[in-house]
Amino acid sequence: MKAVVHVGKLGFDGLTYRDMEMPQPKAGEVRIKLKTTGLNHRDLFVLNRHTPTEPPLIIGSDGAGIIDSIGEGVSNVQVGDEVMINPGLGWKETSDAPPPGFEIVGHPFHGTFAEYVVIPAENVIEKPQYLTWEEAGVLSLAALTAYRVLFTRGRIQPNMKVLIPGIGSGVATFLLQFAKAVGATVIVTSRSQDKCAKALELGADKAIDSNEDWNQALCGEKMDLVIECVGAATFNKSLDQLRTGGTIVTFGASAGDVMQLNLRQFFYGQFNLLGSTMGSAEEYKEMIKFIETHNIKPVIDSMYTLDQFSQAFHRMETATQLGKIGFTIS
């Protein structure tokens, strides 16, 4: 079968589209013939920072497709079922952190940028009917991340004012959609006028230019909740917009890991800074129920074929996209 693999060298030179052996499901596992898959910042991160212990490694975390073969003892699905994948391995109940041994599909184990993937049967759920294959394939990791960030960590409430700096990534668009579905007031920022316009179409109450003085653009109005995934480049601007006693959730740092924090301002403000990443199987199920209830569909930026992987990665690396970038496989 064909797959996009990380051959062991860091960066784009480490990525190839090539033949890989057809994987076989063991007990408790299923094989899925993938229809679609989604690209995540995590894939970029794996490519640039992680050398697989056993290259070549098929990368990719998201996917949807049809069950094609099942291992011994699998009873929750059968061959022919239309499913999507929860990419979190080994985190069942919601807790303050994943248990030891938690991993994500696509590193260190083979992922979904391939014609077939073998994963534990407990990691598949029935594809909601109202989602297209494209929508189902690009949804999981980003929507799960957004769900934990907003509900478990940020404890969003309908009357809250929420700021999402850097509307563009798949997670950011889910954050916007989820927060609006809850009934919150949502303000987003972007350097791109197009993204600002698109965010307003998606329901944002206000969209401001990232380069503006945010405090001025918001007339001094402070936020109950700020969701930060840009990182060092915007973190202190984000913090400046928080009301005393407010919460900032961080789950990404695409524009810089290390920032300077003024502790005195922080504790005088009685602020809360909460880190988040991924989510549990329990949160995954809650998220699916939530999007079904509110008829939420992923915002799809663009779809490629797997052999066009470098164009897709390039689009993400240059932050050109708004919403999810995906691959059509079959």
Added chain:
Amino acid sequence: MKAVVHVGKLGFDGLTYRDMEMPQPKAGEVRIKLKTTGLNHRDLFVLNRHTPTEPPLIIGSDGAGIIDSIGEGVSNVQVGDEVMINPGLGWKETSDAPPPGFEIVGHPFHGTFAEYVVIPAENVIEKPQYLTWEEAGVLSLAALTAYRVLFTRGRIQPNMKVLIPGIGSGVATFLLQFAKAVGATVIVTSRSQDKCAKALELGADKAIDSNEDWNQALCGEKMDLVIECVGAATFNKSLDQLRTGGTIVTFGASAGDVMQLNLRQFFYGQFNLLGSTMGSAEEYKEMIKFIETHNIKPVIDSMYTLDQFSQAFHRMETATQLGKIGFTIS
């Protein structure tokens, strides 16, 4: 009456022991003839960073004494009552941050480093019998701060492992006493062997040298809760000791306000950083009940007379103390 006042110049040169006019209680206020008062880091901070709008300003937040005169409409106390002072003005119910207008006795309004103080009647409570005047006078601000940090913010539980870097300040000794009263395992750090020894006497399960490799000293054991009041100098060492999903509460930065934070490590760790300062009247009452239940008395480092203010401030500024520094007034 005699008082220690901030004459308007920043730093020690701005502090004088001099005569001030006897204050008169207005409606809803009481005048207390002070027996004792306590020194806080806040006093140092006011001295070094705040120029009073109407100097001379009597500084000082803590105090205990006898009601000497009451304003119109005061019914909760009477002349002759033995009382202590909650120094928080205008923060009644516990909330995620104080309401607008919240202030602390001693700046911008006159404080307790004086023979008499006038404060709102709602800010006095009966002195618990089991506390001496010295103990009652030095307790309020530090014990209230520690209470909110540990209970409201840190949500301490009996099975938790708690790290308190820099055992020395009044708040730190309360944190140790409170956490042990709850049943938690408490580890403290100090650069001083004497303070480490004293902390063990006070019930600490372990006391390690601040200059050591903490991870080594703790054999890699991670903490559920870290209470940080040292600031930039120890913050990242503190963060390194936190288990994934753990909480670090910050309420002080005596050794540096600005630190470098690695956001990626922070969100991968699913950490919680919570700022805290002071507490509400509701928390103050809970704290008094808690210390009465557990028979907790402040650790007193040293008592001075008001005219010895420079010695007392010097002792705090050089971080020589373990526990509270106070003044005997009458």
